[in-house]
Amino acid sequence: MTTTSAPASPPLTRQVSQHVSQSVFDGSRLRVVLLVDVYDGAQQQFLEAYEQLCNQVASVPGHVSDQLCQSIENPSQWLITSEWESAPPFLTWVNSEEHVEMVRPLHNCVSDTRSLRFHVVRETGGEAAGAQSGRRRLQSSPRIGDGVIRHALTFTVKPGKEKAVAKLLADYAPPNPRVDDTTRLVRTSLFMHGNRVVRAIEVRGDLLAALRHVARQPEVRAVEEAINPYLEQDRDLDDPESARVFFTRAALPAVHHVTTDQEPAGAVRHALYYPAREGAGMRLAELLAQRDEAAADDPRSPVLRSTIFQRDDVVVRLVDVQEGLDADAGTVLGLTDPARTAELTDLLDVAALGADASALRAGSADRLLALARMELVTDRRSPDA
Structure with missing residues (x-):
């Protein structure tokens, strides 16, 4: 009995488009991630400053929700995530003088911060999330960058x-x-x-x-x-x-x-x-x-x-x-x-x-x-x- 092996599949290659487009204007929801290092002993002060900030941000147009998390390994490491209807209202707020004054109390108790911004491309989470995604805008397709x-x-x-x-x-x-x-x-x-x-x-x-x-x-x-x-x-x-x-x-x-x-x-x-x-x-x-x-x-x-x-x-x-x-x-x-x-x-x-x-x-x-x-x-x- 002889067997004929199938022809080898061509190796997968990464196709890269030269047409690069990066934009905040696609209308999809925005997830903002803020990584924060808090001075040792200043955790309670940080929490109180965050709660004050949270109450103020709740009334900013385009803001949907936010969440504060503390590391289980290192109590000095915190994570703040927030969701926005789209990028433009967030950028309008974060670049405003109102924001500069609003976050001032936080800087008295943090040693370092890192802000990351992401458009929501896909989401899962059952019936509730599915219903929400029908109303909330997701990025339709991934954009192609150039590494810069x-x-x-x-x-x-x-x-x-x-x-x-x-x-x-x-x-x-x-x-x-x-x-x-x-x-x-x-x-x-x-x-x-x-x-x-x-x-x-x-x-x-x-x-x-x-x-x-x-x-x-x-x-x-x-x-x-x-x-x-x-x-x-x-x-x-x-x-x-x-x-x-x-x-x-x-x-x-x-x-x-x-x-x-x-x-x-x-x-x-x-x-x-x-x-x-x-x-x-x-x-x-x-x-x-x-x-x-x-x-x-x-x-x-x-x-x-x-x-x-x-x-x-x-x-x-x-x-x-x-x-x-x-x-x-x-x-x-x-x-x-x-x-x-x-x-x-x-x-x-x-x-x-x-x-x-x-x-x-x-x-x-x-x-x-x-x-x-x-x-x-x-x-x-x-x-x-």
């Missing part, structure tokens, strides 16, 4: 000191890109618009570890100390609370990123500043994200990569463009018709751009591009990025 975490910081300097600050920020020696065996700095891009500074960083690995690594470098610390007298918001880097509040307010999270299927080699990086009307920052960022998604599917678009950062009414868009930024202003801005221009203009704080609304609305995309364009201070890639 993007983050930015923004702050303002005293008017008239822009050139001095730009020189300090451009001339410093870059820190060692290697953070540890799993984390390294990929790229740092720094731009200015008037007296506003934006520093965007790209990291492979652990963002928090990278930020701490950079803060500890002597050359970086020297520059930070040198620009202190020029800052509009006072800070003392030797005072942990002062430094924490400053960098909390300076954080400019990435809310949307898209990379086209085209290889962005040779692309030139630019930044565009979109100051929003009060309360319109998130909507403005969402509108830009929709235009970027459409552009990513258009092979004629010169924009190969776009990242949108937003906090409160500050919106910044980082774009990698294959051709010159001025080659097709309307396409670069995502404004291909007058209606789009009017829609965007209605959300902008045009006075902050140095224009009046009627003049900008009646003007061309070239006019808006000229007003929104940020000045490049430095753009540095790691050698093996």
Whole structure:
């Protein structure tokens, strides 16, 4: 008796799409996880501070529920989880001055925190959960990333000191890109618009570890100390609370990123500043994200990569463009018709751009591009990025 073996199955390979899209705007529920290390002996103080915070958070729009857990192995380790209707209301709250003041009592009793945010993709749990999932929105499909975490910081300097600050920020020696065996700095891009500074960083690995690594470098610390007298918001880097509040307010999270299927080699990086009307920052960022998604599917678009950062009414868009930024202003801005221009203009704080609304609305995309364009201070890639 002879047997015929079945032909060997082809090896499984991981298919990776080059079309990368990361976004907070898919409308699905959000799970926030906060890992907290509490000082020994401060557990009761921490619990009381949490209960006060919990009562305040309950009235925040978009908040669904939260839960506090304590480690069974180490009583100093705590876990806070919260559920939100979607990411935008959470980000609006966590980036607000209200949040900065609300969490102040917690920082008196914790030595370290780590915040993680996740869209809910699937859930199980029987009949009740099934009924809930019918009403609650889940992420429809997993997104494809590129292994890079993007983050930015923004702050303002005293008017008239822009050139001095730009020189300090451009001339410093870059820190060692290697953070540890799993984390390294990929790229740092720094731009200015008037007296506003934006520093965007790209990291492979652990963002928090990278930020701490950079803060500890002597050359970086020297520059930070040198620009202190020029800052509009006072800070003392030797005072942990002062430094924490400053960098909390300076954080400019990435809310949307898209990379086209085209290889962005040779692309030139630019930044565009979109100051929003009060309360319109998130909507403005969402509108830009929709235009970027459409552009990513258009092979004629010169924009190969776009990242949108937003906090409160500050919106910044980082774009990698294959051709010159001025080659097709309307396409670069995502404004291909007058209606789009009017829609965007209605959300902008045009006075902050140095224009009046009627003049900008009646003007061309070239006019808006000229007003929104940020000045490049430095753009540095790691050698093996």
